[in-house]
Amino acid sequence: MPNFIRLIIAAIVFGAAVTLMVYGYWGWGVLLVLVAILIGVTFLFNEKMLIAQYYLRKDKMDEAGVWLGKIGNYETELFKGQHGYYNLLLGLIESRKAPLQSEKYFKRAISLGMTMDHNLALAKLSLAGIAMAKRNKREATLYLQEAKKADKNKLLADQIKMMKDQMGQMDRTVVQQRGNARRF
Template identity: 75%
Template sequence: MPNFVRIILAFVFLGGAVSLFVFGHWGWGILALLIAIVIFVTFFFNENMLIAQFYLRKENMDKAKQWLNKITNYERQLIRAQHGYYHLLIGLIESRTAPLQSEKYFKKALTLGMQMDHNVALAKLSLAGIAMAKRNKREATQLLQEAKKADKNKLLADQIKMMKDQMGMLDKQQMKFR
């Protein structure tokens, strides 16, 4: 459902709730007000993305991808602030099956922008892992530093440390082969 229809529907329910309050039907008025609030909240947080995030946390990638595929035209169905998160979620799902193909989604998510710093750090950390898989140590180091800077709440500190340790192991392996 397009976003403008959601707003119109929310205001219709809000008007109905006000009229129910005026005529003394408090129970129905409260129910209509709650429905209006839920519809209005889905304007800012798309229900398909919320359900996909739920399945990502449960590590059920098939269902998460199924719910994200219900968003047919993300530019019309999502507000501009959610475009980056949409590509981040697709990148996270694709990274499980084809890690090197997920790079374009993470880069698109960073260019579209995300409001939360830990999501920016997650995208940069994923890009660092892809760069490391491509044996591009300089880019991986730069992306790790940017991810560490963006991770202000230290939510990804363990993963960043583990990635740095893996880069050290990569250096040792290259020394052995020479």
């Protein structure tokens, strides 16, 4: 269902609630006001996205993918502010299956924008991991620095530190491999 239809339905239900209250049916009117608020909230927070996030927290990627798959056209079904989060969730699910394929989702999530800085930091940290897997140290360092700036509440500080340590080990591995190659 397109997202704007939810607002129309919420307005109709709210109008019915006001009508019931005018005629003295306060109990039913208050109940319909609550239903109208619930329908209005689904305009901002899509229920399929919320369920997919729940399954991601429970580490059930298949179920999360099923719920995200139920969103046919995310541009019409989701509020514009949720487009970045939709791509972030797709990237997180795809990164478990094929990490290098998830890069396009993370980049799209960053370009569409996200309101919470720690989600932006998560996307950039994931891109840093992908760049490390591709052995592109400069790009990985750039994404790590951006992730550190975006992580204002220090929610991902441990992961960023661990990624920097892995980059240091990657440097030592490259130096050792080059040193061994010269001996032969």
